[in-house]
Amino acid sequence: MTTDTPRLPGGSGSTGATADPAAPGQSAAPARSVTVRVPAKVNVQLAVGGSRPDGFHDLANVFLAVSLYDHVTAAPDDVLRITVEGPDAAQVPLDRGNLAARAAIALAARHGIEPRVHLHIAKDIPVAGGMAGGSADCAGALLACDALWGTGASRGELLEICAELGSDVPFSLVGGAALGRGRGDRLEPLGTGGVFHWVFAVADGGLSTPAVYRECDRLRSASGAGHTVADVPDPQPAPALLAALAAGDAVALAGALANDLQPAAVSLRPALAATLRAGTAAGALAALVSGSGPTCAFLAADAQAAGAIARALTASGTCRTARVASGPAPGATVVPR
Ligand SMILES: C[C@](O)(CO)[C@H](O)COP(=O)(O)OP(=O)(O)OC[C@H]1O[C@@H](n2ccc(N)nc2=O)[C@H](O)[C@@H]1O
Numbered sequence: 001m002t003t004d005t006p007r008l009p010g011g012s013g014s015t016g017a018t019a020d021p022a023a024p025g026q027s028a029a030p031a032r033s034v035t036v037r038v039p040a041k042v043n044v045q046l047a048v049g050g051s052r053p054d055g056f057h058d059l060a061n062v063f064l065a066v067s068l069y070d071h072v073t074a075a076p077d078d079v080l081r082i083t084v085e086g087p088d089a090a091q092v093p094l095d096r097g098n099l100a101a102r103a104a105i106a107l108a109a110r111h112g113i114e115p116r117v118h119l120h121i122a123k124d125i126p127v128a129g130g131m132a133g134g135s136a137d138c139a140g141a142l143l144a145c146d147a148l149w150g151t152g153a154s155r156g157e158l159l160e161i162c163a164e165l166g167s168d169v170p171f172s173l174v175g176g177a178a179l180g181r182g183r184g185d186r187l188e189p190l191g192t193g194g195v196f197h198w199v200f201a202v203a204d205g206g207l208s209t210p211a212v213y214r215e216c217d218r219l220r221s222a223s224g225a226g227h228t229v230a231d232v233p234d235p236q237p238a239p240a241l242l243a244a245l246a247a248g249d250a251v252a253l254a255g256a257l258a259n260d261l262q263p264a265a266v267s268l269r270p271a272l273a274a275t276l277r278a279g280t281a282a283g284a285l286a287a288l289v290s291g292s293g294p295t296c297a298f299l300a301a302d303a304q305a306a307g308a309i310a311r312a313l314t315a316s317g318t319c320r321t322a323r324v325a326s327g328p329a330p331g332a333t334v335v336p337r
């Protein structure tokens with residue numbers, strides 16, 4: 001499905017950029033487009049600290065990019081507008097709330113130009129699924145607009161804009177595997193010694209990331225442990241997990257997977273417990289909720305095992321669909337024309 005919007009400045013679905021002729025950096029641009037491919041992520045470890053006064057949580061967030069991709073195409077237009085295609089297109093905002101639009105606006109503002117661009121998102125990453133789909137589109141749009149407009153932003157500038165727009169966005173730009181500190185936006189690249197095979201069980205309907213963090217705080221307080229920075233130990237990456245990634249050892253990684261948000265996601269969506277059991281019964285080395293959920297991630301021994309687990313999950317009726325993917329996958333990349 002393609003969801004399109006009127007091309008009226010300020011109208012529904014338009015971000016309202018006007019059609020001034022020849023703004024600096026945009027004059028007489030030939031009609032061309034730039035497409036960027038951006039991966040989804042799974043958090044192989046998500047250690048969550050106490051809630052900070054600003055409402056965020058410090059993390060030890062071990063990201064792995066996986067081979068489910070959105071494609072963001074930027075093309076010259078009179079106004080900023082967004083179109084989306086894909087099975088979940090109806091759930092994606094088409095106004096300034098779209099993270100891809102926000103990326104275009106942020107880059108244009110820094111360079112003193114008008115964000116006159118048509119961003120088309122071919123969406124394959126589940127929406128509100130805990131796989132950073134909106135963040136992927138944000139990083140993709142940033143890279144595509146930078147190439148289209150010739151703004152020539154440095155990697156550092158792009159990463160700075162990404163961090164302003166969302167905690168997961170810098171990782172969507174860089175991909176591979178990385179440890180995210182702070183909100184998850186301060187990245188240290190991690191080495192991986194091989195390819196890991198995954199199955200992702202996509203749920204019907206999403207979960208709100210802030211609601212899942214709030215539920216994590218509520219569960220911690222209800223257990224009597226408290227939930228503020230003073231109550232919760234500093235989150236740290238597990239040495240065994242980093243070693244398993246570096247060695248490319250799927251069995252060792254399976255033993256070290258951990259997500260502090262999983263109890264909160266399952267509390268808000270109890271049906272996820274059955275999904276996790278179904279994938280484990282089908283032979284997954286390990287199962288966990290991906291980030292804030294509700295997508296469930298299953299680590300498989302190899303590509304063949306992943307195919308069998310996906311078929312069993314689909315047949316189990318405990319998810320909407322099951323997708324096979326592998327990681328690490330590259331970050332946001334301009335697709336050659
Ligand atoms: C769950 C994860 O996907 C794991 O990678 C991320 O932590 C969420 O990253 P994101 O969707 O990019 O989140 P943001 O857009 O930065 O923040 C959305 C909301 O999530 C909560 N949030 C997010 C990141 C963080 N370290 N602590 C938080 O408490 C806050 O309520 C925040 O207002």
Ligand SMILES: Nc1ncnc2c1ncn2[C@@H]1O[C@H](COP(=O)(O)OP(=O)(O)OP(=O)(O)O)[C@@H](O)[C@H]1O
Nearest residue numbers: 098099127128129130131132133134135137168209
């Ligand atoms: N380009 C976009 N694609 C999808 N959702 C978007 C986009 N821009 C804004 N959103 C909004 O962001 C919300 C979260 O969507 P997203 O797919 O990023 O969730 P998520 O994968 O759970 O995020 P994360 O894993 O980073 O916490 C959606 O419900 C939607 O309202």
